[in-house]
Amino acid sequence: KQEVTQIPAALSVPEGENLVLNCSFTDSAIYNLQWFRQDPGKGLTSLLLIQSSQREQTSGRLNASLDKSSGRSTLYIAASQPGDSATYLCAVLLNTGRRALTFGSGTRLQVQP
Amino acid sequence: NAGVTQTPKFQVLKTGQSMTLQCAQDMNHEYMSWYRQDPGMGLRLIHYSVGAGITDQGEVPNGYNVSRSTTEDFPLRLLSAAPSQTSVYFCASSYSPPGPLYEQYFGPGTRLTVT
Numbered sequence: 001k002q003e004v005t006q007i008p009a010a011l012s013v014p015e016g017e018n019l020v021l022n023c024s025f026t027d028s029a030i031y032n033l034q035w036f037r038q039d040p041g042k043g044l045t046s047l048l049l050i051q052s053s054q055r056e057q058t059s060g061r062l063n064a065s066l067d068k069s070s071g072r073s074t075l076y077i078a079a080s081q082p083g084d085s086a087t088y089l090c091a092v093l094l095n096t097g098r099r100a101l102t103f104g105s106g107t108r109l110q111v112q113p
Numbered sequence: 114n115a116g117v118t119q120t121p122k123f124q125v126l127k128t129g130q131s132m133t134l135q136c137a138q139d140m141n142h143e144y145m146s147w148y149r150q151d152p153g154m155g156l157r158l159i160h161y162s163v164g165a166g167i168t169d170q171g172e173v174p175n176g177y178n179v180s181r182s183t184t185e186d187f188p189l190r191l192l193s194a195a196p197s198q199t200s201v202y203f204c205a206s207s208y209s210p211p212g213p214l215y216e217q218y219f220g221p222g223t224r225l226t227v228t
Contacts, residue, residue, distance in 0.1 A: 004155065031213045043203065043221040051213040089155060099211040100146055100171060103155030 002027040002094055006104035013080055014112050021075040021107045023090035028068050034101070035064050035075050036089040044089065048075070052095075080111045115139050117220035119204050125226045126194040134189040134223050136204030142218075143209030145187040149173065149200040150222075156203060162187055163209050194227045201225070 003026045013019055023033070032051045036044040048057045048064040050073070056065040063076040073090060087108045091101040120135045138145065146161035148171075158171030162181040176198060178190040187206075191198060204220040211217070 031211065032215075034216065036219075041224075044219040046216050046218070049216050053213070091155070093211055093217075098158065098161060098169070098171060099144075100158045100161055101148075101156070101205075101217055103148075103157075105153060105155045 002092065002102045004090060004092055004102050004104040006088075006090060006107050008107060009105070010108040010110075012110040012112060015080060015082060017080050017111075018076070018078050019080055019109075021077070021088050021090075021109070023073040023075070023104055025071045025073075025092050025102070027092075027094065028071055029095050030068065031093040031095045031099070033064075033066055033073050033090060033092045035062075035073075036091065038087045038089060038106070040086075047088075077109075080109075082111045082113045085109055085111050117204055117206055117218050119202075119220035119223050121223060122221065123224045125228065126191070127228055128194060128196060130194050132191050132194065134191075134202055134204075134225070136187045136189065136220060137185050138204075138206040138218070139185065140206060140218070141184065142206035143184065144211055145181070145204065145206045146171070146217075147177070147179065147187070147189045148203045148205065150203060151200050159189065159202075191225075196227045199225060199227045 035047045050066040061078040087106040089106045091103040143164045147159040148156035160179040162168045202223045207215045207217040
């Protein structure tokens with residue numbers, strides 16, 4: 001059974017810092033990995049999708065990497081801002097079975113002004 | 114495009130009541146799914162559908178029914194609500210079958226409380 005773990009569970013940093021969020025998964029038979037942002041009481045916003053054949057994807061200040069063989073992904077946020085405060089979820093899409101997303105429990109990020 | 118829409122946004126039920134959570138998408142996506150999110154946990158799959166007329170169970174299907182009569186709509190029915198079903202429910206859709214290129218798009222969620 002695929003398990004997804006995110007470390008740390010919570011993170012508080014001062015504005016302007018660069019930071020890294022970690023995601024690990026146990027089954028490498030994946031189609032892709034998605035990083036989502038969730039604001040309190042809101043839905044999920046897709047940030048980046050990395051296909052299993054790719055190593056990284058970039059969008060603005062965000063960079064996500066994928067190492068499928070070791071079952072790891074990182075989300076790098078450059079020059080963090082208070083508006084980045086949210087919970088960040090990673091999810092993997094298996095290429096077998098139900099082909100549904102398996103989610104980690106998230107990293108709650110607080111960027112202090 | 115409205116994307117994925119869900120109604121209602123909030124609902125309070127008494128134990129034993131039944132209700133239907135509505136989900137619709139206007140992106141012509143074949144694949145639709147329902148997840149629930151509980152505090153401190155990631156989202157868990159309840160049911161999913163790969164197209165009209167085809168549904169299947171996810172990780173936590175007990176207490177829920179689904180049907181898919183059209184491509185656009187995928188309602189989730191709670192047959193006899195229990196306090197353990199207090200959660201936030203998200204509907205999602207994507208092209209089918211889900212594949213390397215396909216993002217999943219999520220609705221805004223329905224917050225359900227069962228007393």
